[in-house]
Amino acid sequence: MAAAHGHLSDGDSAPLPFQHAVDALLRARVRHEVELDPTPPPKRLAPHAYALEATVVVDGDELADGRLVLLYDPAGPEAWHGTFRLVTLVRAELEPEMAADPLLPEVSWSWLTGALETHGAGFGEPSGTVSRSSSHYFGGLAGREDSTQIEIRASWTPREGTGGVPDVAAHLAGWCDLLCTSAGLPPVPDGAGPRAVVPLPNRRGPQQSH
Template sequence: MINSDSRPTPVDAEIDATSQGNTTPPEFTAAVESMHAARLRGELTLGTIRSPQKLAPFSHAIGLEVDRGDNDTEDLESVPVDAAGDAFGRLILLHDPGAEDAWDGSMRLVAYIQADMDDEVANDPLLPDVAWQWLTEGLDEADGYTNLGGTVTATASVRFGEIGGPPRSYQLEMRASWTAEGTDLTSHVEAFAAVLANVAGLPPEGVTSIGG
């Protein structure tokens, strides 16, 4: 578990970078700080998680998880590195000043979402298209981006024999990446968080579900 109180600072960013013998660029530090300035709805928790060290000279990662009110207040201060609930996401920032041509920029965001679905939603053949549309619409409202690509996969699992859990379960997985045109990534994180909320089946903000 990683404490979400650990706000990124220039020192935090430098630790990630100096492990590779590099000096942290100020634009990378600014981008990291902007990721943690995102305003998220109350059901989402955000925290710093371990980032990959070999994909780019500089990297930073955040984890988002959906809290449906089943956890104690103390537990809301931490976000797991991997799945611990029925919906979670990871957003990784890669910064490579030498990747301008390959990425069409130096800031690349890599996103991953995994969420359990109920059978009624999962059986909709348009679900992957709708989920991808949520992402594109959210990014269209964010600060500039280019080179968006990814996949959305809907799967079904059936349990047999002596194994716990529901007999059938359904899951949606989204993988995507895009290049940010600036260093303010606040709106990118907010767009990503909105997709996670939609995929998790949260009601629109300000609307309470019947079961809530």
């Protein structure tokens, strides 16, 4: 499906590199399981920002969700090593026993870096956290099944290309792959070559794309 259309909070006053980057996000196409919509961006992280929220939906079931924020600061903050920065939050449900897997954080982080590399989305200065939490229900909620959630928070600097604008469409495609992998979906066999993503076994959700 095509990325959802939206508008810039600062309209035509936004710098051209940022406008071009947002236009590229709006033209990008992603996996059909991913539903994208614009959402209000944070206002204090950078002078210019654009945000998308996404949900992975298969057969009416929501398997994962997240937010991707594109930041732009013409001053080029020292920590970024560039003028653009991408920030994300991804959440997905896991089988409860997966919380005890000692490889979960490392493998989950590899889903992000591997997806970006597969789509040729050059990046630098990556940072982030992988968290897991389990919920157990008692009393009036005792009938609910225990649940375990993984949460990936990350940011990275996309490599800038022609005109100082990074290939944000490739980064969006990689991010959507991260969402789908977190949801337990297999990669799409598009001839892009082997992926540097290691799926965890016994994931919740369907094991074939629809």
